[in-house]
Amino acid sequence: MALYVYKFGGTSVGTVERIKAVADKVKKAHEQGDQIVVVVSAMSGETNRLIALAKEMQNQPTGRELDVLVSTGEQVTVALLCMALHDVDCPAWSFTGSQVKILTDSAFTKARIRNIDSDRMREQLDQGRVVVVAGFQGVDEFDNITTLGRGGSDTTAVALAAALKADECLIFTDVDGVYTTDPRIEPKARRLNRITFEEMLEMASLGSKVLQIRSVEFAGKYNVALRVLSSFTEGLGTLITYEDTKVESALISGIAFNRDEAKLTITGVPDKPGVASKILGPIAEANVEVDMIVQNIAEDETTDFTFTVHRNDYLRAKAELEKTCVELGARKVSGDDGIVKVSIVGVGMRSHAGIASTMFKALAKEGINIRMISTSEIKISVVVDEKYLELAVRVLHDAFKLDQETKL
Amino acid sequence: MALYVYKFGGTSVGTVERIKAVADKVKKAHEQGDQIVVVVSAMSGETNRLIALAKEMQNQPTGRELDVLVSTGEQVTVALLCMALHDVDCPAWSFTGSQVKILTDSAFTKARIRNIDSDRMREQLDQGRVVVVAGFQGVDEFDNITTLGRGGSDTTAVALAAALKADECLIFTDVDGVYTTDPRIEPKARRLNRITFEEMLEMASLGSKVLQIRSVEFAGKYNVALRVLSSFTEGLGTLITYEDTKVESALISGIAFNRDEAKLTITGVPDKPGVASKILGPIAEANVEVDMIVQNIAEDETTDFTFTVHRNDYLRAKAELEKTCVELGARKVSGDDGIVKVSIVGVGMRSHAGIASTMFKALAKEGINIRMISTSEIKISVVVDEKYLELAVRVLHDAFKLDQETKL
Numbered sequence: 001m002a003l004y005v006y007k008f009g010g011t012s013v014g015t016v017e018r019i020k021a022v023a024d025k026v027k028k029a030h031e032q033g034d035q036i037v038v039v040v041s042a043m044s045g046e047t048n049r050l051i052a053l054a055k056e057m058q059n060q061p062t063g064r065e066l067d068v069l070v071s072t073g074e075q076v077t078v079a080l081l082c083m084a085l086h087d088v089d090c091p092a093w094s095f096t097g098s099q100v101k102i103l104t105d106s107a108f109t110k111a112r113i114r115n116i117d118s119d120r121m122r123e124q125l126d127q128g129r130v131v132v133v134a135g136f137q138g139v140d141e142f143d144n145i146t147t148l149g150r151g152g153s154d155t156t157a158v159a160l161a162a163a164l165k166a167d168e169c170l171i172f173t174d175v176d177g178v179y180t181t182d183p184r185i186e187p188k189a190r191r192l193n194r195i196t197f198e199e200m201l202e203m204a205s206l207g208s209k210v211l212q213i214r215s216v217e218f219a220g221k222y223n224v225a226l227r228v229l230s231s232f233t234e235g236l237g238t239l240i241t242y243e244d245t246k247v248e249s250a251l252i253s254g255i256a257f258n259r260d261e262a263k264l265t266i267t268g269v270p271d272k273p274g275v276a277s278k279i280l281g282p283i284a285e286a287n288v289e290v291d292m293i294v295q296n297i298a299e300d301e302t303t304d305f306t307f308t309v310h311r312n313d314y315l316r317a318k319a320e321l322e323k324t325c326v327e328l329g330a331r332k333v334s335g336d337d338g339i340v341k342v343s344i345v346g347v348g349m350r351s352h353a354g355i356a357s358t359m360f361k362a363l364a365k366e367g368i369n370i371r372m373i374s375t376s377e378i379k380i381s382v383v384v385d386e387k388y389l390e391l392a393v394r395v396l397h398d399a400f401k402l403d404q405e406t407k408l
Numbered sequence: 409m410a411l412y413v414y415k416f417g418g419t420s421v422g423t424v425e426r427i428k429a430v431a432d433k434v435k436k437a438h439e440q441g442d443q444i445v446v447v448v449s450a451m452s453g454e455t456n457r458l459i460a461l462a463k464e465m466q467n468q469p470t471g472r473e474l475d476v477l478v479s480t481g482e483q484v485t486v487a488l489l490c491m492a493l494h495d496v497d498c499p500a501w502s503f504t505g506s507q508v509k510i511l512t513d514s515a516f517t518k519a520r521i522r523n524i525d526s527d528r529m530r531e532q533l534d535q536g537r538v539v540v541v542a543g544f545q546g547v548d549e550f551d552n553i554t555t556l557g558r559g560g561s562d563t564t565a566v567a568l569a570a571a572l573k574a575d576e577c578l579i580f581t582d583v584d585g586v587y588t589t590d591p592r593i594e595p596k597a598r599r600l601n602r603i604t605f606e607e608m609l610e611m612a613s614l615g616s617k618v619l620q621i622r623s624v625e626f627a628g629k630y631n632v633a634l635r636v637l638s639s640f641t642e643g644l645g646t647l648i649t650y651e652d653t654k655v656e657s658a659l660i661s662g663i664a665f666n667r668d669e670a671k672l673t674i675t676g677v678p679d680k681p682g683v684a685s686k687i688l689g690p691i692a693e694a695n696v697e698v699d700m701i702v703q704n705i706a707e708d709e710t711t712d713f714t715f716t717v718h719r720n721d722y723l724r725a726k727a728e729l730e731k732t733c734v735e736l737g738a739r740k741v742s743g744d745d746g747i748v749k750v751s752i753v754g755v756g757m758r759s760h761a762g763i764a765s766t767m768f769k770a771l772a773k774e775g776i777n778i779r780m781i782s783t784s785e786i787k788i789s790v791v792v793d794e795k796y797l798e799l800a801v802r803v804l805h806d807a808f809k810l811d812q813e814t815k816l
Contacts, residue, residue: 054487054488058492062490068490069484069487069488071483072483076458079474080465080473082470083462083466083469083470083473083474084465086470087465094472
């Protein structure tokens with residue numbers, strides 16, 4: 001008898017009919033003889049409706065009360081799903097985060113899970129019931145209701161799977177898995193059967209937002225086998241697992257990209273210790289997040305310093321940088337808000353040389369000029385003009401033969 | 409420093425604007441230096457919306473899950489009211505029934521309160537905060553969410569007032585108090601400054617539905633001073649208290665009435681022990697509630713038996729009665745579904761003779777034929793043809809000078 005944690009997001013439980021479809025799916029799994037824990041989000045639109053109400057009450061709603069408010073969204077869904085399960089004669093028992101209990105810290109609206117008591121869930125599972133748990137919410141040590149922040153239902157599912165030592169945690173969503181890249185850009189993009197946690201983290205943070213990053217980190221940390229699959233179609237989806245060193249991995253798993261990037265450069269900065277923090281300090285204080293950072297030493301002992309920011313923050317960051325330019329006696333500030341980032345991701349590059357040169361050669365062949373390069377252990381990112389985004393993705397997809405299934 | 413429990417029903421918190429108006433009212437009271445506990449219902453329409461959703465899921469929604477579902481209605485309101493209070497710089501702290509905790513039995517959808525822990529509320533009150541509690545809900549000994557049944561927020565308010573030994577429990581509603589009778593029928597109807605619990609119970613069950621009967625019973629049992637007043641206009645409303653024997657009471661406090669009554673008579677029933685249960689048993693089994701019952705012994709040693717039922721149940725009850733008539737060998741069944749009940753209510757009749765005769769004389773003077781009479785210690789009810797309802801109410805209102813204020 002296996003134990004599975006199923007998670008259904010807001011779209012999957014967005015209407016009465018969809019909740020009934022979820023009930024049918026869960027019932028089928030339960031009838032296989034497996035133990036099933038279901039984690040659900042609020043019906044799509046509900047959380048936004050509640051937050052809008054809150055903002056009519058108070059400009060900056062109090063965190064504690066906001067959590068009391070929005071946690072009702074998932075509470076509604078667990079009750080409705082249990083009713084739908086009862087309606088098809090499938091025994092089921094609902095839990096709020098507090099009832100489980102999912103103990104968190106007291107950081108309202110963005111709490112972190114500290115501990116999960118699995119006794120009450122076990123008790124219901126042992127009585128043959130499906131256990132339905134409200135995602136996204138918990139309770140602190142003072143019995144205050146907390147929420148894990150938006151999208152936190154994935155984290156709840158993974159945390160429950162870890163606490164219950166589940167065989168697998170299945171995240172049902174509106175996509176049928178993780179793809180080698182966005183199929184809207186490269187029609188030959190292929191669903192991956194497997195991807196490692198680390199690759200998934202790089203893919204997710206780079207724009208292929210299938211899962212909440214925190215839930216993937218959590219799954220990696222507690223070694224929970226995670227599967228992403230569609231709640232609307234059949235199929236096995238993508239399994240996200242630890243890297244299995246006994247298996248020959250694909251060199252590259254996917255091509256990620258970020259639109260809406262902008263880059264800023266300050267040149268001729270006198271090269272003294274602490275220059276980087278003098279440049280980036282004011283940017284951080286202006287609440288601008290910096291992504292890639294590249295620094296070169298020029299021949300005249302001055303430094304050229306380049307970094308990327310979200311395009312929305314471009315003008316604000318540039319204004320700060322121009323002030324800094326005067327203060328430091330640097331030469332000038334230049335920038336470009338028409339660039340994008342394209343990245344190849346794969347654990348295979350750890351053990352294979354020449355991947356970067358394959359990447360650069362492929363781009364060069366199409367005349368795509370690389371404006372910036374940044375590398376990590378399992379990722380190489382390049383910044384290119386935005387007009388090249390689609391071409392770069394397709395060229396790289398081809399160059400690494402991502403349309404061909406690798407045996408795993 | 410006094411402690412007050414305020415209760416606002418669904419209409420009073422039905423919109424963002426109304427919640428803000430409640431916040432202003434509460435803030436003013438709090439600024440007087442008093443300790444304030446506020447009990448709120450779900451925003452009007454919300455409970456019905458949730459129940460409709462439940463019925464789409466399951467024909468007869470599971471009680472436990474229904475309570476998980478509908479309890480979210482009040483949870484939303486406590487959070488929103490706290491935000492509105494914070495917005496006007498009034499410190500406030502919300503509680504769900506579970507957080508208080510309001511311990512109930514496990515009778516889902518109609519639970520009864522067993523115990524209230526006042527420590528957590530005290531802690532917040534002592535820190536100078538307004539305490540905002542979700543009405544209508546509690547938690548059983550197994551940590552299941554329960555609800556007290558519809559209208560149960562009044563009961564929550566009274567129970568909290570009892571537990572906290574509050575100076576007064578103020579029920580804010582859409583009427584400004586309890587009236588001597590329905591002002592739509594007798595324009596001279598007057599708001600009562602005071603009424604006793606017992607009178608209130610008789611008035612409420614007879615159709616002047618201002619408060620949940622259970623909450624009045626509760627208030628009487630625990631000697632909680634209860635005040636009914638309007639949330640939309642100023643005014644002191646009506647205070648519901650124990651009978652104060654030192655004070656000269658009005659003879660009659662009010663005229664209540666029930667439309668939609670019907671009466672059924674079975675005549676010539678052989679008078680044997682157990683006849684009443686043989687007649688009423690099948691009626692009860694058909695789920696028909698019987699109100700007034702009158703039995704006369706005729707000269708031929710047979711019995712005439714008359715009772716009233718709700719007009720909607722008339723035909724069903726009549727069919728049962730006709731079967732019983734054959735079984736018992738009674739003479740015949742007759743009935744009338746065009747009657748109403750008019751009652752005078754007042755603790756004064758305990759110590760004053762002649763009240764009934766004043767009533768009957770006043771009705772007779774207008775040619776109103778009395779079809780049935782029933783009396784209790786503080787109430788006399790008569791059944792009359794429905795065409796006389798308004799006339800009878802006005803005649804009695806005049807006869808007992810209810811338009812004139814009695815000094816209390």
